[in-house]
Amino acid sequence: MEEKIRIMIVDDSKTSRKLLRGILERGGYEVVCEAVDGEDAWGKYREIRPDLVTMDITMPKMDGVEALSMIRKEDPTARVVMISASGQREKMTMAIRRGASDFITKPFDEKKVLATVGAVLEE
């Protein structure tokens, strides 16, 4: 049986995690774990090594851009797709400069999410 691609969702909002999990699972991906802030994401990434991370930008403790930097420092091949509401262009640009693969805007559009994740995984 073909192994599913393993994804980690990082978002402080339970609603967003649930909606994104639903979209990714319907797209045939396996959501291996969820993290609720940057610190949590950093710890879980080192332990689980997922194939792709979706990373919300605005979070408590450690924000998504900082967590992205930590993950990419540890694993320069890590694929991280940033997530944010509209209007965070500056932070998105900073994240892309720090190695984010792409970004998705909230609210989630199922087709757009799956197309973005699919394209990043093909790179």
Place this chain on the structure above:
Amino acid sequence: MIGYVLGNYLVRTGKITREALSDILRKMEDSRAQLGALAVSEGLMTPAQAEEINLLQAERDAYFGDLAVEEGYLTPEQLKELMKKQGDPYLCCSKVLIQEGILSERELGEALEEMRKEEGLTPEQLEEVKRGAVEKLLPGFLPEEAQDYAPLAGTVLRTVIRLADRNAYPGRGEMCERFPERRQVHQALVFDGGLVDCFAEEEGGLMELAGIFAQEEFTDLNEDVMDAAGEFLNCANGLYISGLSRKGVFLELKMPSAERSAHDLVPGSLCSIPVYVRGRSLRLVLAKIAEEL
């Protein structure tokens, strides 16, 4: 919007039951096509173009038709023609009420006039309600001191209409001394001062909004409701600051929080606007953050 405004008036005055209102609104929904679907079925846009416009709407606070013209998929004349074909919201509403034998034409006219007086609407504002033009209606619903909240309140309201309930509508806003007592979620938009807006529960509207957004049926006003409402507010405010940034004004969006705003507010700047989602009210409260010294 007119279906809800008039329908709720008819429920309040005992002319119809809430169940009958739900039935009427469903029939109205069935009789009025979405503009994108109509453009595709008329062969004016491809499904891919319609989808592209839908995605653009996640980043821009703008109507489908206006974006389609801006992107060159429709001409202004084609948009006008499509809107004519889509049908006037008031005509759809009155057709259902009369066809279902709920009101005669004369009774409908009388009910509209009574409602206009009760809601404190001018005849011109009533026409805007009939057309469903929220952005034109909102300034008339805000007190004089709160007129500069109209752009942000308009974006939040249009987001509610687009993502949660296309029949959502605002009530008359009022200045208030403090945030409401019931559960609420806040978000600050800051830059040398700034604004804070908040969704507060009133009569089940917040739970409705959160449930639609989270695709869940909530029965208690719990943490999950507040989380979903906070995410919704974040999306709406994001659209607002995104529009401002295109004009060279940059605001920072703080994290939504179920705690009261820790910022110092400008005294006397709180304005509370009822918003009806699926006929149930919540409060959108806006205030100005004092400039930091």
